[in-house]
Amino acid sequence: MSAGRRLRPVFLAVGLTATAGCVYYNGMYNANRLANSARNAEHDGRTFEANNLWGQVATKAESVVVRHPKSKYAEQAELLRGVALARLGQCDQALGPLGRLATTTRSSPDLIEDALLSTGRCQMASGNLAGGDAAFVQLLQSSNPERRREARFQHARVLRADGQYQEALRVLDGVYEPRAQIERMLALGGAGRVPEALALSDSLIFHGDSTRRWDSVLVIMAEANPIAASGLVDRVQRLPKRTPELQARTFLDDGLRLSSIDTARAARRFREALAIGGKGESAGRAGLALIKLRLAALNNPAELPSIIDSLKKLALRFEVRADEIDRFAVSVSEVDAAARTATPTTPQGDLRLFLAAESAREVLKAPGIAESLFRRVPEQWPFSAYAPKAILAAQQLNPEWVDSARTILDQQYYDSPYVVAVQGEATPEYRQLEDSLGAFAASLAVRRPPTAGVRRKIVPPLQPDRRPQPAAGGSKVPEPQ
Secondary structure, eight states: OOHHHHHHHHHHHHHHHHHHHHHHHHHHHHHHHHHHHHHHHHHTTOHHHHHHHHHHHHHHHHHHHHHOTTSTTHHHHHHHHHHHHHHTTOHHHHHHHHGGGGTOSSSOHHHHHHHHHHHHHHHHHTTOHHHHHHHHHTTTTOSSHHHHHHHHHHHHHHHHHTTOHHHHHHHHTTOOSHHHHHHHHHHHHHTTOHHHHHHHHHHHHHTTOTTSOHHHHHHHHHHHOHHHHHHHHHHHTTSTTOOHHHHHHHHHHHHHHHTTTOHHHHHHHHHHHHHHSTTSHHHHHHHHHHHHHHHHTOOOGGGHHHHHHHHHHHHHHOGGGHHHHHHHHHHHHHHHHHHHHOOTTSTTHHHHHHHHHHHHHHTSOOHHHHHHHHHHHHHHOTTOTTHHHHHHHHHHHOGGGHHHHHHHHHHHOTTOHHHHHHTTOOOHHHHHHHHHHHHHHHHHHHHSOOOSOGGGOOOOOOOOOOSOOOOTTOOSSOSOO
């Protein structure tokens, strides 16, 4: 065999290797070219075209990885595929390829930074703020101004979400794009610099920043500073194209946020929602919230009938919320009935009044009414097994009564299963009492007639208890009545 014929297979093998190299080199070249075009389209605001190009990038890069997994371009292709998927919003698929960042040695600095940016965005989108911030922090000194600006904005978001408001403001210093201004306003509000936050909101609104989702901004600000958010509400209401229902809902939400910290301001917001909302759902909810606010301030159960009358009128005015209003009114009516008619001669009157007090506390959210009813139990049924339970419940609602309550418990009910349970020992007697109370509550629920609303409900009076009453000096803690 001639030397020329012996060398031919060697030449063929070298040619095939070169061809394969050209294939994956060309595949990577095309993927990078498409990626550059996609970035340009993004920069120019051609979103649809950019998404189409990123889709092609993902396909080209995946092809390189699948066909040539051991090539020197495999790492680069995998990272680029992760970047493309992240740009398309497919973060669940992107984070896997982007994980190659930890081991990559051959990718260009630009691609590494692009992958870091994509990793940070996807981690943030998945709720992993710490993971996202770890990526963004590595880009704070990037030589690329766009990536550096994005990293600063996202890092500031994480700081603000973590309550580090002053540090967030420091990071945002010098960044004045519209979304950064919104973030700056939120950080100012969280830091308690309310006048500055509201002044910035005025500026944004004045310059026509009506495209912002201000309702979402209100919610975010309220998490850190409800008072600042309330000040922003008045600004937001001046924006165009806000319907009466949307305005009423904004006032309602603000009132609900303020209910636990500023009842006077909350009541004003509910009245504003009622005034502007017509007969809409938000106005109806505001009317009910206003009555609940009034109820929460009551101490005397004798005032409950006036609450019931207000609920009747509200249900007639707001048919859209009538069922909810009626259900609440029934609860008020039941507490009122027990408060009016339960006496020491009423069968199991102590249990009835105790359960009414619990309903006032848990359902009506009326601590003053609940305390009043709880305290009536030991006053009117001093030998009831549930008197100490009522005392314990009342003292939780009124810290100023704690010392007096402790004295009564120590002197009169020191051996009560409830007092023993508070000290850390749940006895069989305690469990028996709780089971009896639960069974009685269940029997009341079964006997309660169905009702379509308090407007048609007649609460039957309780019957007097004709059983012999214990003589003075009897057992302090008898069996349940």
